[in-house]
Each structure stands twice: as C-alpha cells, then as structure tokens.
Amino acid sequence: MQNPFENAMRQLTRATAVKQFDSTFIEQISYPHREIRGHIPLRKDDGSLQMVEFYRVQHNNWRGPYKGGIRFHQDTDIEEVKALAFWMTLKCAVANIPMGGGKGGATINPKELSITELEQLSRAWMRALADVVGPQKDVPAPDVNTTPQIMAWMSDEYGKITGDRSGAVITGKPLEVGGSEGRGTATAQGGFYVFEALRLNFGLSDSCKVVIQGFGNAGEHAAELWLKAGHKIVAVSDSKSAVRNQNGLDIAALLEHKKTSGSVRDFAGGETFEGSELLFEPCDLLIPAALENQIREDNVARIQAKVVLELANGPTTPEADDVLFAKGVPVIPDILANSGGVTVSTYEWEQNIKGEHWSEADVFMKLKTNIQEQALQIFDQAKNLKTDLRRSAFILALERIAKAQK
C-alpha cells in the first residue's frame, strides 16, 4: 500500500506548482506540530492483556484548536494518522471553520472487542491524552469505527479527570450528553449539498445511478440521502462484500439486512459480488466512503463513473487523479466533499461552549450555506486556473492558512 502521508505531500507539491506560496510557509505546513504515540494496556474479558498502540497527531493550530477524529482500525499506523491530520488542517480551512487539524487512532479491530473491552479502550485512550486535548487545545471526534457511544465514554472520562463537563472537548457525542442535531448524518449531508451545488456543471441529471463504496456512517447516510432525492443506488459494498441491482437497491431493507447479518452479503434484493469489483460498476456518480488508496494507477482505467465524490479521506492517489482529470471525470475532493462532518462538529463545540442547543433545521441551513459557498468558489477557481478540484481546494485552504499564520 502507498504511504498516505507521502501521497498527501505529493498533493501539496502538485497544488503549489499551480499557485506559488512562500516556501518557508510550505515547509512548515509539511510537518506536524506534534506526534504522540504510546501503548494502552487493555485487559481482555478472558483475563489476558493486550498492549494497544495509540496515536494523536496535532498537525497545525494556526486557525484554531487542533480538530479531527479518532480511528480504531487494525491497519492504522502513524503514517496514516499523520496524513489524516494534515488533511484535517486543509479541510477545516476549506470549510472556513475556526479549527486547525489533528487526528488520532488506535491499532485494533474494535469489531472483535466486547462492549466492556471497547469502553475500557476508549476511556484509556482519553486518559492517555487528557493533558494534550481540551476545548481550546485539541478537539477529537469520530472517524472510522468510532461511534457516538465511544465519544460519550471519552467525554465522560475527560470530565472526571478535569471537571470540565461541558462536553466541548470532543464532538460527535450522543444528543443526551451534548451532541448536536444533525451530526450523525452531517458528513453525507455536506457531500450531498456539494453535489447539488455542482451537479449541473457536471451535466448530471436529478436521477443518477450511484455506486457507494463503504457502508459505515458516511456511506449508509449517503445512500439514504441520494435515494430520497430521487437517485438510484445501484451498488454498495462494505468491508466484507458487495451487492448490486441495476433497478436500484432498497436501502431500508439493505440496512435491516446488514444489521441482522453483519454485512450486505447475500441481500435478497440484489446480486452479491466481490467487494473489490465495486469501484468498476458503471454509474454516474461513484462515492468512495471507506479508506485511502482505493482508486490508483493500477485500477483507474477500469473506473466507469462520470463523477467521483470522495466521502472517504484520501481514496484517490495522485496518479489516478491525473488519469481521471485527463478523461474529464471530475473528482470532488475529500477536503471539500466530506467537510460537512467537521463543520457540524464545530457547531457542536460552539453549542457546548455557549450552553446552547440548535435545531436540526438551523444546523443544516448553516451547513448548506457555508459548504455550497466553498464548493462554488473551488469550482470557479479550478476553471480559472485550468486545474483539478483537488488542487483548487488545496490552494483555497493554503491561502486561508497562510493569512492566519501572518
């Protein structure tokens, strides 16, 4: 697998070849402020001990406190977390929210843990990092395999240690303990607003065939949102398998099937096929909503989508970007397309600090206005500079970060 941090740095170099920035600024933005890693002793239910490696990378805080999720995954490592933290710095700048970038993780498969083991791990992660996070320092959130329940345990642990029970230390919490309306669906919702803002520019109708890779928080909600808007979800995959139906999948039934069986595999309302083949299904819109390095030099020729919208972080490599751009397939980049998640996270943080609770309608109205403004700006700039949307998004972000540094 390609090193995601190296790919991220190549994206940076490619963007700064289109628009020049002060070289000392670019040098500084290429390094995280701080990388923390260590080991959490996890006592398993059977009495055995497992040492779990954990991370927090605080990439940059010139625009505000470090901000970004926590990933629990068996394959995560410091290079991945560094890349994700760097992308958060750019994403928060694209979203124009007062936050810097950070990311955290633990190398473990949480699906193999019991509920008590998961709670222990979550609380221990927060205990290990309680000194360096905080509402004005670093504000974590969910990412791959981390849930509102996990955020609640972490928020509670931080409250016990510091006495700060505002909840503003972490976002993506359940509503009952300071969560925001709309945070659960915000990543997909933001992606949908971006799609709606740009759809006609890409020549797409209001009844697209949509393929979604990944059926976690982002992918599931995307399926529901696009379906509700009149599009057809023709194929979906999760970490185990894929399922397709040219007439459109019944998403409510598929969600039910996944809940009971643990996977989309063998869903009666479609044909099960290899998850690794999902990306190559013919469609108007392809939504990668899983992990990095999915669309690469070795498989990009097989992509048949007319437009790619990245709800995952880092799903497309720079080489694949070039091939798609040359073919006229727009790639709506992660740092714009999935920025709805961190935007509503920031609304949650603001509500916690002020002791307020905003309605879902208010949250989504604010999100929509903000994210569509950024989307149009990035689109127009890409046209003017004759470059792709990723480079354009990078340039917009870098300009904002550079101003803050000054």
Ligand code: GLU
């Ligand atoms: N993990 C999400 C992301 O990659 C959300 C981060 C947040 O809400 O802070 O953008």
